[in-house]
Amino acid sequence: MYPVYDTILLIYSKEEKKISTVKFRSDCLGLQGLEATRSRLPDGHVLYPTILSKIASAKAGIAGEDKVADVLLRNSFSIDHRIFHDLSLTTSTQFQMDTLFLSRLFAIILEVKNISGILEFRENPPQLIRIKTDGTVDGFECPAAQVERNAILFKEFLSQVGIDIPVIGAVVLAYPKQIVKVAPKRTKVLFPSIVPQHIKSLYHLPQKIDVQTLDSLTSQLLDSHQPYIPNPICETYGIPRNDIKKGVQCKICGWIGMQKIIRSWHCPSCKNYDHLAHRNAIKEWLLLFGRRISNRDCRDFLKINDMKTATRILQTTDLYSEGTFRNRTYSMDLNKYR
Numbered sequence: 001m002y003p004v005y006d007t008i009l010l011i012y013s014k015e016e017k018k019i020s021t022v023k024f025r026s027d028c029l030g031l032q033g034l035e036a037t038r039s040r041l042p043d044g045h046v047l048y049p050t051i052l053s054k055i056a057s058a059k060a061g062i063a064g065e066d067k068v069a070d071v072l073l074r075n076s077f078s079i080d081h082r083i084f085h086d087l088s089l090t091t092s093t094q095f096q097m098d099t100l101f102l103s104r105l106f107a108i109i110l111e112v113k114n115i116s117g118i119l120e121f122r123e124n125p126p127q128l129i130r131i132k133t134d135g136t137v138d139g140f141e142c143p144a145a146q147v148e149r150n151a152i153l154f155k156e157f158l159s160q161v162g163i164d165i166p167v168i169g170a171v172v173l174a175y176p177k178q179i180v181k182v183a184p185k186r187t188k189v190l191f192p193s194i195v196p197q198h199i200k201s202l203y204h205l206p207q208k209i210d211v212q213t214l215d216s217l218t219s220q221l222l223d224s225h226q227p228y229i230p231n232p233i234c235e236t237y238g239i240p241r242n243d244i245k246k247g248v249q250c251k252i253c254g255w256i257g258m259q260k261i262i263r264s265w266h267c268p269s270c271k272n273y274d275h276l277a278h279r280n281a282i283k284e285w286l287l288l289f290g291r292r293i294s295n296r297d298c299r300d301f302l303k304i305n306d307m308k309t310a311t312r313i314l315q316t317t318d319l320y321s322e323g324t325f326r327n328r329t330y331s332m333d334l335n336k337y338r
């Protein structure tokens with residue numbers, strides 16, 4: 001059984017032999033939290049531009065990862081392989097891989113970056129320097145060091161399950177406007193279109209595991225995957241709670257402040273009815289403010305007066321409850337509500 005939030009694609013050859021399994025990227029909760037903040041911050045709020053630029057960079061990051069996913073999907077590989085996009089595992093620490101290409105011969109981890117400008121990979125200390133066209137210089141965490149660290153942690157995962165295959169890391173620059181002036185010494189830097197060629201150049205390596213082991217490893221990886229749940233947005237950006245507009249949002253017209261009527265919600269702006277509109281509001285509360293919502297929080301945010309109505313909403317929203325009557329709080333498996 002795979003977690004409900006992952007899309008898994010099985011690819012078969014003409015002879016009906018399974019040649020690949022692809023796990024696609026889960027929807028990004030970080031982006032959903034930022035979008036909720038954007039729609040609930042008043043116009044002219046001091047943090048509005050920051051949130052907008054975070055949304056833009058999250059979207060560009062996702063587009064870059066999707067570009068790599070697309071290239072891999074459009075190419076055929078003659079060896080048995082499994083592809084995982086956005087895989088989060090825990091060994092000695094939690095780590096996330098943008099793309100993992102797994103075969104019976106080797107594993108390749110791809111770290112996808114979209115930092116535009118002229119790039120210099122520095123070694124000691126590891127750092128990525130970016131020079132913009134206007135001459136501005138910025139420093140970033142080095143993606144080569146990041147992928148090397150991921151390779152070590154993935155090796156650790158493999159050794160825990162008794163598998164020994166070479167693990168190779170590479171950095172993928174999603175867009176051609178990224179110009180590499182100084183490349184890292186040990187790690188390959190690729191553009192998406194070159195990735196298949198690079199994978200094929202490793203076909204000469206010896207086969208290390210049989211196809212049954214590859215399949216059982218695939219199941220173990222999917223079972224071990226724990227999607228990343230970001231910290232509450234208001235905590236991360238220091239946004240006071242009262243700056244956030246309260247109310248249930250209409251998904252048709254975006255109006256915040258749907259009215260509770262018997263067994264449903266009504267939008268005064270577009271006259272839409274939505275009996276499940278509270279679910280997204282509760283999810284937004286959890287992304288904005290914290291992991292646990294109380295009855296009082298629910299009444300306050302959804303703008304309902306009646307405690308019993310709030311209890312019914314919380315009890316029927318498939319939340320986990322904790323504590324006794326007075327102090328009961330509810331949390332949500334955020335991944336189920338992507």
Ligand SMILES: [Zn+2]
Nearest residue numbers: 250253267270
């Ligand atoms: Zn509406």
